[in-house]
Amino acid sequence: MGMRIWYQSMTQLATLTNYRKALEEHAKKYCSDGTKIVFNGVSEDNYHGRMPAEVLQYSYAKLILQTEVIDICRAAEKNKFDAVILGSFSEPFLPEIRSLLNIPVISMPECTLLVACSMAEKFALTTLAPANVKRVKALVKRHGLESRVSGYYSLAHPVDEDILNVALKKPKQVVTDFLATAEQAKADGADLIVPAEGVLNLIIGRSNINPIGRLSVLDCVSTSFLYAEMMINMQRRLGIGIGRMGSYAMPPADLLAELDAVTQAKASAKVKTKK
Structure with missing residues (x-):
């Protein structure tokens, strides 16, 4: 099927x-x-x-x-x-x-963290910019897996999705920055590293750099x-x-129907206000 x-x-x-x-x-x-x-x-x-x-x-x-x-x-x-x-x-x-x-x-992210636990005693995560590191740390804590993470890193040249969309065609700088975080992760005791963002993950996956020495790279999208x-x-x-x-x-069906009615009423009121 x-x-x-x-x-x-x-x-x-x-x-x-x-x-x-x-x-x-x-x-x-x-x-x-x-x-x-x-x-x-x-x-x-x-x-x-x-x-x-x-x-x-x-x-x-x-x-x-x-x-x-x-x-x-x-x-x-x-x-x-x-x-x-x-x-x-x-x-x-x-x-x-x-x-x-x-x-x-x-x-x-949840399934990536769980699979990483089956593949490595300690793993690291690399995200797009320093501002995102705090959010990724909070995510790992929410899933109770802080003890399995050896480090959190961000690219030397911060990027967003628009920049990464271009980098899918011209990936050199992003790959170079990611490899630098991978070397630091290895030094900090990681067995595996996760590119912790969808577009970044695809750039790294399409660059054929897995593994990096003895450090595995986990593809979170295909995972x-x-x-x-x-x-x-x-x-x-x-x-x-x-x-x-x-x-x-x-929620029971009757409560869910009531909640849907509330959201629909709010949406209707918003439309009337715009008029």
Whole structure:
């Protein structure tokens, strides 16, 4: 039986055309026969020309701009997708989305961290800029895996998604900066390093530099593809579902209908105000 997976990026894929193409090529290369991945980006108009790396460091901006992802993922399940991948190290509304869906919801950073634990005693993460390091540290802490991380690093020349979209065609500087963080990670005791951002990951993956000496490089994008396939298979074959006793408790149908009515009323009021 085939699989249909919805991949929700937190970038403007309509604008970042090199990135979208690279994602599609990556899926074709690594996914099993019969697996189809649909890639979806964020609403372009909401960002007013800014890149996510610039905006999502602010908690309020993240709340306002990423709330749409909840409804997008609910729609994916209604449209018979077998799993959803949240393809971002910002990991938007993961508990909320898992509490609303019965299909597997894969967090790219969460599954990458879990796989890294199976591949290395200590691993490191490299992100785009110093401002992102704090967010990645908080993410690792949220998943309770601080003791497995040997270090957090950022590229010497900070970049955003727009710059990386160009670097997919001209990767030299980004690869050089990443290799420098890899050497530091090795010196700090890492067995494995993760390019902790989707576009950065694809640039490194397409540069054929894995491993770096004895240091493994974990491809977080393809890991999320294969992890989603595994979770779909486990749900189909083992009948496992999401635990509903804690943070992923699903609201009863009547309460969910009431909550949907509230959000719809707010949306209608917003439209009337604009008029």
